[in-house]
Each structure stands twice: as structure tokens, then as C-alpha cells.
Amino acid sequence: MTDYHLVIDGATTPETWSYIDDDAPLNDAPIISLGRLKDQADALRARGGKLGVVLQADDPDKTRGKTSMGEDVHELAPYLDMLSLVSIAFPIYRNGRGYSAARVLRQELNFTGELRASGDVLYDQWAMMNRCGINAFELAGDVSLETFKTALGELSGAYQPAADQQRGALWARGK
Amino acid sequence: MYRYDEFDHKLVADRVDQFRGQVERRVSGALTEDQFKPLRLMNGVYLQLHAYMLRVAIPYGTLRSEQMRMLAHIARKYDRGYGHFTTRQNIQYNWPALDQIPDLLDELASVEMHAIQTSGNCIRNVTSDQYAGAINDEIEDPRIISEIIRQWSTFHPEFTYLPRKFKIAVTGHVNDRAAIKLHDIGIVVKQNDAGEVGYEVHVGGGQGRTPFVAKKMNAFVPKAKLLAYLEAVMRVYNMLGRRDNSYKARIKILVHETGEDEMRRLVEAEFAKIDASQMLTVPQEEIDRISAYFAPPAFETLPADSDGFTKAQTADADFARFVRANVVAHKQAGYAIVNISLKPIGGVPGDATDAQMDVIADLAEHYSLDEVRVTHEQNLVLPHVQLDDLKTVYDVLAANQLATANLGLISDQIACPGLDYCNLANARSIPLAQEISERFADLDRQYDIGELKIKISGCINACGHHHVGHIGILGVDKKGTEFYQISLGGAADENAAIGQITGRAFTEEDIVDAIETVVTTYTDLRTDGERFIDTYNRVGMEPFKERLYD
């Protein structure tokens, strides 16, 4: 059981994946940590099958130095061929590091699999997440699909291009 | 001036509807205050000591007369009859009721105004030179690129939840009136040897408790690539900026901790990728479309001198003093730039009443080609006044307490809201500014002292820019009593510098005398024509210290 329900590409979708702790055995569709992915890369590649990873926006252990940066999305590059899902964690809605991670995945690393927002994923952020290339949302239990669609449509246009289909008014005017 | 097209209108209207929904959800309890906070901030709504406060954006400080009239109307209808022009060229209302704010925003939208991104951890309203398009020797009107940046940064999906607020300023002139080196990003319009216009980009300036002058990150970014470059800076910051401590979250800290060279390497690497994708290369047609809005207004062909103007100065000494202090040469013969000081002796820096705003709107409409500007030093400007009309304009200003002839002088101070409005304050700022201005009220003495910028903050957050005052004053708290620390030698112009603290702080009783001591030390030491800042830079701190502390 999960405490969220999943909307993928605008449709309510049953969850088929599960988050797996670092020391727990894998199942058919596991979402694992970046640390485990890196440590067990060879074995995971040999295993084949579906694999997802979760990217943390916080780094309580400060492994990247005193500045407590989140996990580096670029580290996923060598493994993207084996990943069909990346879940970007938003520990608190106001930590916006994941928006950049999403755009880098979509627009620089050309990741085409499922890109999820997990954690504190709230109404007023959905549209922006969507524009950054996130197509799957773990929503709190009582959010209706209708509410979700309303949120996505609140602004009718965009000035700037991002990872979605909108070109941005600065580019599209007069065309 | 830029005019909204259908797209801009629709988006601002959508935004008001969206905020109306958010306010309703807050009132119904569907949103907690914590969840509502970033949403209201992104729409300019702050919570301060007494009430909500609304900050309205004045992009790059340019207003049309109908917009100024709307600001007056809002002061009357939703506030207590005044507004406060801020150091970021915006206007703040201190007393609007939360449930009326969506209606207020609707009214603003009717004149192409909004409160979008005037607070919150996003890219804030872009600021620029108040003399843009009016001053001689400008490389290019800085409002062109400012408008392009405004559009690019508005509702940017990636950069709306940054580690901290983010401020960009642009100047098109070698004399920096926009304090660009004290911004997260400061941009100087440049021309290269081939005659092409591009931008020098400075990154990592800021005030607050750890002030920094920005580092030059790139000496020349071509015009069409500037957004790609800015997006690269923003992405590096969003991914690497600290979120563990809000006092260390500004990009200045990232630049400082990462090192200037490494930061440059990171930005250039990101820039190369974005540039290669070409997705942010602004099309020439769009640059042309926006540039056309800032084409010079319909100036008349006039003689460079005006007899009437010269005679009026001889006949009216007060007018002559006003011209001397507040009027600046225009690039167009027969015109002048007129500064309106919002620092009357003993007044609240930056405040204007609804009636004054209406008067200024009328003057702009009839005598300044419909334009008004707001300055980061909290004054207003009529940018395009004919010399023949100057006396008439002056008389109207004088009749409305708007003709204080003190621009750039000791009584033209910046002061933050301080203890009277702000719950973070250690000390009062506004009453101190008032006392200083009373002490130096005599205009002849002010002219004798010459250019001298005093900036006052009630606490180390530095909203009053004390770090970059020629004389900076900072409110500090000692066991519940108000004390003031003095710093000297700061500057916010092209020679930006952070001031040095003189030594121990002064009590409320002693601070104005201490300022007087600093000023007389300067007048005793100066050589002919030397401004305060020049003298300080020549003689250093010691002579001032000696006089202050023995």
C-alpha cells in the first residue's frame, strides 16, 4: 500500500513500483537509491528487468562537502540505459533543486522514461513540475484528477521554453 | 515604453485568478499559513509587524502617467492615503486587507501592472537606470534587455523555488545608477570592437549580513545569448546553492565558497550546453519588437538654451537651487531630466501621498512625454522635460512639497522601515533619518558639503543599504537599547565598495553628533572640489576615527 495515488500523463494509474530500502532484496519493479545503483551497477546491469532510482534533493551526510547539496543528477548519466523510472524527491515543496534535475534529465541527458515527483508534491507546484518535464506525480490520497487538471491549466501560456511543448512567448510571437 | 500584448494581458489576468483561488483556499483553511506563504510572497504579499503589506512591481522603474494615477488611486482606496517607493524601484502599500488584494490586483492589471515576483525565493523584478533613454552616452537603453529578462524570468518553472531571493539589475551607462554590483546578477551593456552590443555579467553581489561586491563572470555575452547565459547561472545556483541555512543561501555565498574561477567554469560549462541547444537564443524579430517599444519618444527639435529658463533662475533663487541640485542634462537639446526628491526635510524617505502621486502623474502627462521613473534611492524622475517648461513644473512641485532641492546631498538618505514597521529591527531608522535631515536642513550648508550618501538600516539585513553608504549607519542592539554603528567609504556606483566600520557604536543621543563630527572632519580635510568619498579614499579611516573617539 502507498499513501499516495499516482497520476501519470494526466491519468490516474495504479502503482506498480515500490521503493526498496538499501539492504532489502529487490522485487520486479524496484526504485532504489543512487548509492545502491552506483555500488551494485554491474550486478544490476546483469540482472536486467525494470529498474528505477530515486534522486534526493537533500544530503544530510554532506557527502559533497559542507554545503549539503543534494544528489547530483549528472551521476545518473552512465546508468540511464538501465533505468525506466527516475523519482525526484521534493523533501519540502520549497526545496526547488528537483526542478533543475528534471530539466537536466529531459533536456541534457535525454531521459525518456517515467519522471516522477515524490515527497511534498502540492497543488501549486504541479504545473511548474510538469513544465520541467515531470510526467508522473505522487499525490496525497484525497486529490481528485479534476483538481489536478485545474492546477495544470491555471496559467494559459508561458514566456520561456522549458521541457514541455510550450515554446514560450518570447519565441512564438509573430510566428 | 513596453506595452502589453494580448499574451501579457491574459497571463497577468490568469495570475490574478490563480491568486484569488489561493486566497480562498487559505481563508477556507485548505492551505496552511506555511503552504500559503510562498504563494502570497510570489504575489508580493508580505506579513509585517502590523499587517499584510503589498509590494507592486514597477519593472525597471518606468511608469506611464495612467499607471502613476492608478498607484495614487490604490493608496486612497486600499491604503491610508500614501505609498512607499522602495530601493528596488517598486512601491509598497503598508495597510491593504488580504481579502481585498485580489480586487486590488485586478485594478492594477487594468493598467498593465502587477505584484508578481516582488518577493519570494524567485527572480525578482528587474531594476535599471532611472535615466534610461534620457541620459547622454548610453550604449543602449537598458530597458530593452530588462524587458526581455522580465519576460523570461516571469513564472519561470525551474527557478520559482530557489534557495533564496534573486535580484538582477541592468545599466546601459558607464555611470552606474542601479547599483548593479550589489545584485545577485549585475549586467552592464557593452559594445565590442566590432560595434556589436552585448553584456558584461557580474555575479554574486549582495548586502545583508555578509556583503559582497559582485565578481565579473563574463566580459561580453552576445545579445541573443544573454538568456542562455543567465539560465546557466541560475541552474548552477539552483542545483548547488545552499538550502541548509537561509543566511548562506544567496548566490554570493556560493560564489564565495566555490571560488570565482570554479564558479566561472561551472557556469561556462552549463552555458555551452544550453547555447548548443539554441533553445534560449532570442530571435532577432523578438529583440526588434521589444526594442521598438523603447525607441526615443517624439522629442521636439529645440534650441539648446532657453531664455525664459535662464531668466527664471535669476529671478527665483529657490528655483535656481532646485535646478542646480535636481536637474540633470538630457541627451536631447532643449530638454532636461528632473529629479523629484522624496526626502523632504524631516519626512519619511520614499513616501508619497495619493495627492502627490496624482500631481506627478499630471506633470508627466503634460510635461514629460507621459513618463515617470522611480530610482533605487527612493526618489522619482520626470525624464523628458523641456527647458521652457521647467519653471512651471517646479512651481507645481513646490506647491505640493515635492521640490526639495537635495538630490545626492546629505539629507537625501535611504532608510529602511526599521523598528517602526519591522519585527527584525534593532533600532529605529526613519526617526534617525529625520533627525539627521533636520540637523543639516540648511541647504547652503548641504551644497557646501556636496555629494554625500547616508544610508541607514535598522539591522544587519541591510535593507537600507548601509554597507554602501558613503556614511552607513547600522542599528545594533545592546541589552535592549538602541545603538548605531557607523561605517565609512561604501559606494553603490561603478566603483562599488563595502564601507568600513569606524569602531564602537553610538547611543541614540550621540549618533547625530557623531555624524556631524564625520562631516566636519571631511570639510576640514578636503581639497578643492573633493567629494566626501574622494577625501575618504585619500586619507583613509584614521583621521575620522581620531575625531570620533577621543
Ligand code: HEM
Ligand atoms: C517588514 C519589513 C521588512 C522586513 C522584515 C525585511 C526583511 C529583510 C531581510 C530578512 C533581508 C535579508 C535578506 C537576505 O539578504 O537574505 C532583507 C534585505 C533587503 N531588503 Fe528588506 N525587509 C523589510 C522591508 C524592506 C523594505 C521596505 C525595503 C525597501 C525599501 C527593503 C529592501 C531590502 C533590500 C534592498 C535588501 C537587501 C538585499 C540584498 O542583500 O541585496 N526591505 N530584508
Ligand code: SF4
Ligand atoms: S534592515 Fe532590518 S530593520 Fe531594516 S527593514 Fe530590513 S530587516 Fe527590518
